[in-house]
Amino acid sequence: MIKAVIFDLDGTLLNRDASVKVFIEKQYMRFNKWINHVPIEKYTTRFIELDNRGYVWKDKVYQQLVGEFDITGLTWEELFQDYISQFPESCVPFPNLISMLETLRENNIILGMITNGKGQFQMDNIKALGIEKYFETILISEWEGMKKPESQIFQRALDTLNVLPSESIFIGDHPENDVHASQNIGMKGIWKKDYQWDNVKADFIVEDLKEIPLIVERLNNQSIKFY
Known part of the structure; x- marks a missing residue:
């Protein structure tokens, strides 16, 4: 689940x-x-x-x-x-960002974020996208004193959200820092397709954010209400 x-x-x-x-x-x-x-x-x-x-x-x-x-x-x-x-x-969001987050949250999926970078700078960008309110936890490497692909930062997010790795999905564009690093601690790793890499091995590959709720539905094998 x-x-x-x-x-x-x-x-x-x-x-x-x-x-x-x-x-x-x-x-x-x-x-x-x-x-x-x-x-x-x-x-x-x-x-x-x-x-x-x-x-x-x-x-x-x-x-x-x-x-x-x-x-x-x-x-x-x-x-x-x-x-x-x-x-x-x-700041330019990818298409369907807000509707995807709304759909997940309305269907009782807990949302988190892990990003490498400078603390306040990244937080300012998150706020500029208007998405801060959707996340139960936001971990930024500078503030956490650790960064992806270190397993500790993934574990910290899971602990904060009170979920197991097997109950969680991570989505990112970097094959190593995002996909493989999250898989290494037992999460499902989804690759957000990026033109600079080919033949990335992931549990799922998406080109559009709107695909993510469909993957959650498939994994949970239950209907999900879309908005």
Whole structure:
């Protein structure tokens, strides 16, 4: 019996690739006076390369950008602080996010989240998506002192929700940090399909969030009310 569904954030609920593109275009316009000698396409492309899908923190990204593009009159610290304060305004959810969460919660499924990243920054993004209220627990690696794929952070979420691994599903876009790590402690691991990986072995693979309640229904072999 599945009682809890736990989610990753970036690349799973938050469309981070789309969000970064929206943000960087807005930032380019805000600081156009200092960076207009760099074509916007070049600035955007280089940011995305250096960012490495969020695995490189932005202090290093902006130091590199300022040096490479010979940006003067504007410091990397100012660009970095702009990222911290303004990125939540550019958060793009994946389709069917709210309706999926509503459906699960209305059918008495407990919801949790585990995300790697900086504490307040990630929480600001969660709030920007308008989804904080749906989750019984939200664990962010910086605040927890541990991160995925460490088994302890998954176990902490399960303990907080008072459910067993066998009663839980984890959904994420990273094959190792999300799918295999959750499977290693006995959870069902669902892969939210991502273009950069192929042949990922998971209990289930989804392309759209609306598929998740159907998987819970299938596993529980009972009707589920949709909203």
